Amino acid sequence: MPTVTAADLEAAIRNVPDFPQPGIQFKDITPVLADPRLFRGAIDLLVAGFPAGSVDKIIGIDARGFIFAAAAAVKLGAGFIPVRKKGKLPWNTHEQSYDLEYGSATVAIHTDAILPGERVLLLDDLLATGGTAAAAIDLLNRLEAKIVGAGFLIELEALEGRLRIAGTPVHSLIRY
Numbered sequence: 001m002p003t004v005t006a007a008d009l010e011a012a013i014r015n016v017p018d019f020p021q022p023g024i025q026f027k028d029i030t031p032v033l034a035d036p037r038l039f040r041g042a043i044d045l046l047v048a049g050f051p052a053g054s055v056d057k058i059i060g061i062d063a064r065g066f067i068f069a070a071a072a073a074v075k076l077g078a079g080f081i082p083v084r085k086k087g088k089l090p091w092n093t094h095e096q097s098y099d100l101e102y103g104s105a106t107v108a109i110h111t112d113a114i115l116p117g118e119r120v121l122l123l124d125d126l127l128a129t130g131g132t133a134a135a136a137i138d139l140l141n142r143l144e145a146k147i148v149g150a151g152f153l154i155e156l157e158a159l160e161g162r163l164r165i166a167g168t169p170v171h172s173l174i175r176y
């Protein structure tokens with residue numbers, strides 16, 4: 001079977017105009033997930049450069065980040081840690097709020113999710129303004145994690161999310 005490329009993934013991603021609100025071009029990654037070859041290829045590309053054993057925990061951001069982070073964790077032999085929207089995690093949490101275009105949101109992580117110095121890789125489906133990733137990184141820093149990178153299937157370059165998480169090596173597969 002031929003190796004999956006970023007162009008193969010890009011061809012499968014569906015652009016949905018005006019979802020969930022007017023003016024947003026929603027990047028629907030479900031066709032990638034539905035195709036076993038593309039899904040596996042996406043995971044392989046996201047963790048390229050991170051050999052098995054080089055990462056202790058893979059961090060997934062609520063909700064689509066969970067899908068990629070969980071599969072990547074199994075592939076690398078790492079643990080999976082969810083960064084969830086506030087109010088969903090049952091145990092003691094650290095919380096971090098960040099601004100959205102309208103209003104704000106809060107993400108949370110269990111206080112015992114990561115040991116100081118553990119090597120973690122952050123994954124999500126898409127980097128837009130970087131607000132979500134920056135909030136997740138803030139939580140990881142509070143737990144004294146060693147952040148080895150942040151990987152995204154898609155990066156919306158015009159929104160300059162990378163600048164919000166300067167200091168963390170960013171790896172994206174598809175850039176618009």
Ligand code: AMP
Pocket residue numbers: 024025026027028061062063064124125126127128129130131132133161
């Ligand atoms: P941001 O905090 O602005 O970087 O937004 C990133 C988060 O919002 C990610 O978890 C994405 O899943 C979601 N997101 C933002 N913009 C889009 C978009 N155009 N299509 C799909 N998901 C998006």
